[in-house]
Amino acid sequence: MGTNGDLPVDCETESQYYWTMASTPLRIPLSQLPRGQRATVECSALDALPREHRCLLAAMGLGESCEVRVCRPGTPCIVQIDRTRLGLPKGIADLIMVTPIELTAP
Amino acid sequence: MTLRIALLGNPNTGKSTLFNRLCGLRSKTANHPGSTVEHQVGRCTSATGDEFDLIDLPGIYSLMLEMPESKLCVDCLEGRIGDGRPDGALIVLDANNLLRNLQFAASALRRGLPTVIAINMVDLAQRRGLIIDEEAASKLLGVTVIAVSARTGVGVNRLLDALAAAAKAQSPAHPAISLPTSEPGSVASCAWAAETFAQMAAHPPLKIDDEMTVHDRLDAAFIHPVIGIVVFAIIMSLLFASIYWLAAFPMDAVDSIFGWLGSALHSMLPSGVLRDLAIDGVVGGVAATVVFVPQIVLLFFLLALLEDSGYLARAAFAVDRLMRRFGLPGQAFMPLLSSHACALPGIMATRLIPDPRERLTTILVAPFMSCSARVPVYALLTGLLFAGRPLAAGIAFTACYVLGAVAALGTAAILRRSILRGPSAPMMLELPDYRLPSLRSAALVALDRALVFLKSAGSVILAIAVVMWWLSAYPHSTPSIESSDLRTQAEVIASTNPIDSESLIAQADALDERAQQSGSFAGQLGAICQPAFAPLGLDQQLTVAVLTSFLAREVFTTTVFVLAGAGQSADGEDLGTLESVRRATRSDGQPLFNIPTAASLLVFFVLAMQCLPTLVVVRRETGSWKWPLGQFVYMSAVAYGAAWVAYRVMS
Numbered sequence: 001m002g003t004n005g006d007l008p009v010d011c012e013t014e015s016q017y018y019w020t021m022a023s024t025p026l027r028i029p030l031s032q033l034p035r036g037q038r039a040t041v042e043c044s045a046l047d048a049l050p051r052e053h054r055c056l057l058a059a060m061g062l063g064e065s066c067e068v069r070v071c072r073p074g075t076p077c078i079v080q081i082d083r084t085r086l087g088l089p090k091g092i093a094d095l096i097m098v099t100p101i102e103l104t105a106p
Numbered sequence: 107m108t109l110r111i112a113l114l115g116n117p118n119t120g121k122s123t124l125f126n127r128l129c130g131l132r133s134k135t136a137n138h139p140g141s142t143v144e145h146q147v148g149r150c151t152s153a154t155g156d157e158f159d160l161i162d163l164p165g166i167y168s169l170m171l172e173m174p175e176s177k178l179c180v181d182c183l184e185g186r187i188g189d190g191r192p193d194g195a196l197i198v199l200d201a202n203n204l205l206r207n208l209q210f211a212a213s214a215l216r217r218g219l220p221t222v223i224a225i226n227m228v229d230l231a232q233r234r235g236l237i238i239d240e241e242a243a244s245k246l247l248g249v250t251v252i253a254v255s256a257r258t259g260v261g262v263n264r265l266l267d268a269l270a271a272a273a274k275a276q277s278p279a280h281p282a283i284s285l286p287t288s289e290p291g292s293v294a295s296c297a298w299a300a301e302t303f304a305q306m307a308a309h310p311p312l313k314i315d316d317e318m319t320v321h322d323r324l325d326a327a328f329i330h331p332v333i334g335i336v337v338f339a340i341i342m343s344l345l346f347a348s349i350y351w352l353a354a355f356p357m358d359a360v361d362s363i364f365g366w367l368g369s370a371l372h373s374m375l376p377s378g379v380l381r382d383l384a385i386d387g388v389v390g391g392v393a394a395t396v397v398f399v400p401q402i403v404l405l406f407f408l409l410a411l412l413e414d415s416g417y418l419a420r421a422a423f424a425v426d427r428l429m430r431r432f433g434l435p436g437q438a439f440m441p442l443l444s445s446h447a448c449a450l451p452g453i454m455a456t457r458l459i460p461d462p463r464e465r466l467t468t469i470l471v472a473p474f475m476s477c478s479a480r481v482p483v484y485a486l487l488t489g490l491l492f493a494g495r496p497l498a499a500g501i502a503f504t505a506c507y508v509l510g511a512v513a514a515l516g517t518a519a520i521l522r523r524s525i526l527r528g529p530s531a532p533m534m535l536e537l538p539d540y541r542l543p544s545l546r547s548a549a550l551v552a553l554d555r556a557l558v559f560l561k562s563a564g565s566v567i568l569a570i571a572v573v574m575w576w577l578s579a580y581p582h583s584t585p586s587i588e589s590s591d592l593r594t595q596a597e598v599i600a601s602t603n604p605i606d607s608e609s610l611i612a613q614a615d616a617l618d619e620r621a622q623q624s625g626s627f628a629g630q631l632g633a634i635c636q637p638a639f640a641p642l643g644l645d646q647q648l649t650v651a652v653l654t655s656f657l658a659r660e661v662f663t664t665t666v667f668v669l670a671g672a673g674q675s676a677d678g679e680d681l682g683t684l685e686s687v688r689r690a691t692r693s694d695g696q697p698l699f700n701i702p703t704a705a706s707l708l709v710f711f712v713l714a715m716q717c718l719p720t721l722v723v724v725r726r727e728t729g730s731w732k733w734p735l736g737q738f739v740y741m742s743a744v745a746y747g748a749a750w751v752a753y754r755v756m757s
Contacts, residue, residue: 035322052172053534058291059167060536061206065293071322076423078325078537083203085325085537087423092532 026100031077031093033070039098041066048095057096060086068098108149108157109273110189112182112219115198116210117165118538120226122146124198124256125162126550128266145178146554152266161192168290169213183217194220194273196265201231201238201253202539204307208299209290211247216285220272221249224265228253237308246302248283257544324540325420334424341412341421342507347500349404354496356400364393382579383572391571391664399556401485402478407552409446414543418443419535426533432515433522435459435531438468442514445475446507448558449720453727463528467521469727470737473720474514476507478555479660480711486663487708490688490699502708509712513744570654571664574628577650583625589614642710642746643703643753645692652710659716666690666698706753714745 033039041064046054061081062068072078076087088096115121129148146162163182164175178187185191197214199207204225211223225238243251250268254261286298328334368385375381412418422439429438438459445452452472459465476484484506492498522528585593596610624633624646631653632646639649648666655662666687690698699707715721715738724734 053532055171055289055291056167056173056534058289059171059210060534061203061291063291063293063296065296072326072329075427076329076533076535078329082205083539084206085321087329087419087533087535087537089426089532089534092534 027097028100029094030068030070030079030088030096030098031073031090033073033098033100035070035073037100038067038069039100041068041096041098046096048097049092053092057086057092060084062086062096067101108159109193109270110159110161111269111273112179112192112195113160113162113198114179114183114195114214115165116167116200116203116207117536119165119198119200119203119207120256121165121198122162123544123547124224124226124254124262125160126544126547127256127259127262128158129160130550150266152270153263154267154270156266156270158266158269160196161188166210168210169217170289183214183219192219193276194222194269196269197221197223199223199225201225201228201236202234204303205296205299206290208302209286209295212285212295212298213290215247215249215283216287220276222265222268222272223247223249223251224261225251225253226256229255229258229260239306239308243306246283246306251306321540325537328417328420329423331424331427334420335428338421338424341417343501343504345405345408345412347497347504348408349401349500349503351496351500353400353404357397360393360397360400364389364396368393383575386579387572387575388568390575390667391568393667395482395560395568395660395664397482399560401481403552403556405446405478405481405552406555407548410548410551411543411545414541414547416538416540419537422533422535423537429515430530432519433464433526433530434468434471434515434518435461435464435533438464439533441468442472442475442511445472445477448477448479449473449475449717450723453720453723456727459531461528461531463522463526464531466728466733467518467526469724470521470733471514471518473715473717473737473741474510474517474713476510476712477717479717480506482660482663483655483711484708486666486687487699487704487711491701491704491708493688506708506712509709513713517740517744570661574650574654574665577628577631578626579622580627581625583618583621585614585618586621589617589621592617641753642706642749643700643757644707645698647692647698648703648707652707655711656716656718659711659714662711702753702756705756706749709752710745710749712745713741713748715741 027042030039030041041062046057046062046064049057057063061084062079066081068079068081070077071080071085075090077090077093078085078087079093080086113121113125125146125148128150129146130150145164148160148162149157150160151157161182163179166173166175166179169176169180169183181187182192183195195214195217197211199211215221223243225240225243228238231238238251238253240251240253250272252261252265252268254265256262286292286295288294328337368389371381371384371389375384409418412421425439429435434442438456441452441456441459443452449472452475453469456465456468456472459468484503488499488502488506492502592610592614596607596614599610600607628650629646632648632650635653636644636646636649639652644652651662651665654665687699688697692698721734721738724737725731728734
């Protein structure tokens with residue numbers, strides 16, 4: 001189960017998930033975003049990654065403050081940054097903390 | 107004076123397409139000593155007569171990364187490799203991905219070389235409503251910026267003129283320009299790129315789509331754990347089957363040309379050793395190599411099309427899950443895939459794999475992947491196994507590749523669970539846009555690979571062909587009593603029954619030929635080693651062919667053709683190379699190749715380590731002889747065992 005401080009991010013139902021994300025400014029692992037969801041990679045979001053992975057991801061476009069869109073959740077997790085698409089293993093996506101944006105209840 | 111220009115850029119910016127557009131056939135693959143990553147050097151001339159040597163460096167994301175490609179680029183820019191520091195740099199950016207590409211440009215500009223920036227794929231960008239203001243971009247970046255389309259050639263002439271001007275003036279980026287000093291991807295670098303982009307582009311960046319796009323759907327299918335693997339298998343099968351069908355015509359043409367050349371030499375040269383050497387040794391040896399070049403060209407042409415289309419990156423992820431189960435990292439996909447061309451660049455490319463255990467595992471299993479040197483052997487043996495059945499031959503050809511891959515993965519799993527146990531490193535890849543592949547670029551890649559194959563293999567093969575001809579032609583054996591009797595009978599009935607007389611002479615010739623084969627040096631060598639290969643169904647001739655192929659496996663076909671007296675039947679009739687081998691016989695009159703023997707040889711060649719250069723490179727990469735020697739013993743044992751099973755099953 002992924003967490004951000006004491007806040008749980010795993011939810012029992014889909015509506016609870018959307019309600020939780022819409023009402024609270026969460027930072028959750030990139031791997032937990034659904035398909036089509038957009039999010040911002042916040043400052044220090046990549047700190048959990050080893051340095052060589054952090055530098056490579058940043059050079060590939062996945063740096064601090066960038067906006068990502070999840071094209072495909074799972075393994076590989078495919079994200080789009082500007083016009084770049086990156087494929088990431090779930091283990092790496094688990095360690096990238098993002099803040100979902102433009103969320104509305106279904 | 108020729109100006110040396112380093113060509114730099116992110117991956118997937120169309121850098122190599124631009125290089126091919128500029129240099130075309132005037133390029134060659136290079137590999138500096140101490141470097142593990144290949145790059146190309148090409149020559150081009152501007153409309154005003156300026157001459158350039160373009161160094162097409164590998165695509166990189168940053169000059170600051172601890173990766174072999176980044177280090178090669180830095181070494182080149184700082185003059186540590188080649189003929190010193192280049193006269194200038196040409197940075198290629200993708201117009202559709204400028205936010206990231208501009209950050210790379212900034213880090214490259216800080217190196218202080220006279221530079222020109224080419225913003226590529228402007229035609230695609232314009233279709234998306236993005237217009238680049240060259241003048242504004244040049245002012246913002248302090249160097250000349252030219253919008254180009256490498257595919258259509260738009261802006262390419264202006265680019266060369268700008269390069270010549272910058273390199274001759276030796277003026278780096280304008281000193282008043284302030285470039286970000288932080289690494290690409292940092293907050294400051296991203297902010298600078300966003301501001302620069304906003305000022306140089308006529309439209310703001312395009313918004314990311316919220317809906318599921320066609321792109322998303324294609325990715326979902328190609329990367330799907332089941333559909334992705336099925337699509338991959340279908341595409342690879344079609345690729346190899348089409349090689350068979352499409353290559354048949356040029357192969358026949360090559361066959362005919364060398365047949366004509368042999369006949370011409372036969373009529374021009376006097377009978378004797380020189381004629382035999384020229385026709386059977388030189389022409390036969392060269393023909394046996396060149397005849398398979400069409401297949402190699404087609405293979406690399408189609409692989410280049412697949413890569414250019416954007417599919418291969420998805421295929422890497424599709425097979426990544428599978429490879430993880432065998433303990434191989436995702437980064438091993440490309441080295442193993444390139445080992446299909448040749449194990450040497452594949453093994454050298456394993457330096458991209460950061461984990462030493464995973465790298466060593468990949469090095470040890472890479473020679474199992476079917477390289478282009480095996481293609482002639484596969485073509486010969488599957489052609490013999492499935493004569494006149496191109497579909498079955500195509501499937502068998504594909505099965506060879508699958509068997510090699512299975513052996514590689516199986517061995518990797520064993521190694522990663524035993525002597526090379528340890529955790530795996532993650533695979534992070536950019537997935538390029540899907541696009542219509544460039545036929546011109548694919549053709550140039552295929553041609554380059556064919557030339558590399560001919561250059562690296564041609565001289566060795568020719569030398570071995572001549573040696574093999576000598577070994578099989580000497581010492582001359584005397585005609586047997588049986589053949590002398592047949593010739594006497596033929597003379598007696600020549601006037602009354604000429605047809606039967608000719609038949610008897612043909613039988614006598616065949617007997618003399620077999621006596622020569624078994625009495626020659628090659629035959630004697632084969633006789634000594636033949637008992638070891640008898641369980642695989644090999645006779646003396648095939649044993650000789652297998653032994654010589656341990657130097658380089660593509661020599662097998664040459665040896666078989668020379669030993670079988672390729673090109674002519676026993677009665678002097680001109681035959682194609684494959685047909686002559688099909689009709690070749692053993693000393694006991696049985697066909698040289700029967701189904702079980704062809705099958706066992708095919709399996710043997712899929713799995714055996716028969717390449718001296720590969721062993722040398724493995725030693726260089728691992729720093730010890732124990733790994734290549736262990737690899738040789740292991741692969742030979744696996745090949746022998748599997749070939750024996752194949753022979754028994756097919757018998």
